[in-house]
Amino acid sequence: MPSKEEWEWLAFNSHYQTATAVQQLLREGKSMEASEGLDALIEAMGRSERHALKSQLVRLMAHIIKWKCQPEKRSSSWAVTINSARMEIEDLQEDMPSLNRTYIESVWDKCFKSAMKEAVLEMGKKCQLASLSWAEVFEERYSLLEDDEDIDED
Template sequence: MRTQQDWEWLAAGSEYLAAVAVQELLEEGKSMEAYEGLAFLIESMGKSKKLALRSQLIRLMSHVIKWKCQPERRSSSWSITIRSARREIEDLQEEVPSLNRAYIESVWDKCLGRAIEEAQEEMDKDCPITSLDWAEVFEENYSLVREKN
C-alpha cells in the first residue's frame, strides 16, 4: 500500500507513472487505493497547469510593459510573443476551466510584480509602469502594422 508521501512523490515526478500505478490498482480491484492515487494525480496536474498559466501571464505582462516603456525598440518579435502568450493562456483555460478570469485576477498582482522585474532587467532601466489592467494585457492590439497606418 502506497503512503501519502509515495503518491505525492510519484505524481510530482511523473504524472504518467502515477496514472499507470492507478490503472494497475484498478486492475487489481484496489479501488480505494486507486482513488487516493487519482486524487494526488489530479492535484499534481492542476498545480502544473497553474504554474504554466502564471508563467505565460508573466511573459505576457513583461512584453506589454516593454512595449509601453520602449516604443523605439518595438519589434514584430514582441508582438508575436504577446499573441503567443495569450493563445497559451487560452489553451490552458480550455484544458482546465477553473483557470478562469477569477483565477487570473487572484494571481494578477504577484505576476505583475514579477513581470515588472523581468521587463526592467531586460530593458536595463526602470519603467514607470506600476499597474496594468485587463484590457491592456488581454485585449489591446500590439502590432507594428497598426502603427504604420
C-alpha cells in the first residue's frame, strides 16, 4: 500500500498513473487505499488548475502593463493575448468554480509583481504603474479597432 507521500509524489508527477493505480485498487476491493490515492489526485489536479490560473493572470497583467506603459507600441497581438488570457481564465473558472474572484484577489499582488517584472524585461524599461484594478484587468476594452468597429461577443 503506497504511503501518503508516495501518493502525493505519484499524483504530482502523473495524474494518469495515479488514476490507473486507484482504478486497480478499486478492482481489488481496496477502497480505503484507493481513497487515499484519490485524495492525492484531487489535490494535485487542483494545484495544477491554480497554477494555470496564476500563469494566465500574470500573462494578462503583463500585456496590460505593456499596453499602458508603451502606447506607441500597441499591437493587435497584444490585444489578442489580452483577450485570449481572459478567455483561458474564464474556462478555468468554469472547470473549477473555486477559482473565483476571491481566489484571484488572494493572488493578485503576487501576480502583479511577477507581471511587472516580465513586462519590464520585455519593454527594456521601467514602468511607473503602481497597480492594476479589477476593471483594468477584466473589464476594460483593449483593441486597436475604433469604438464603432466593435466585434460581436457572441
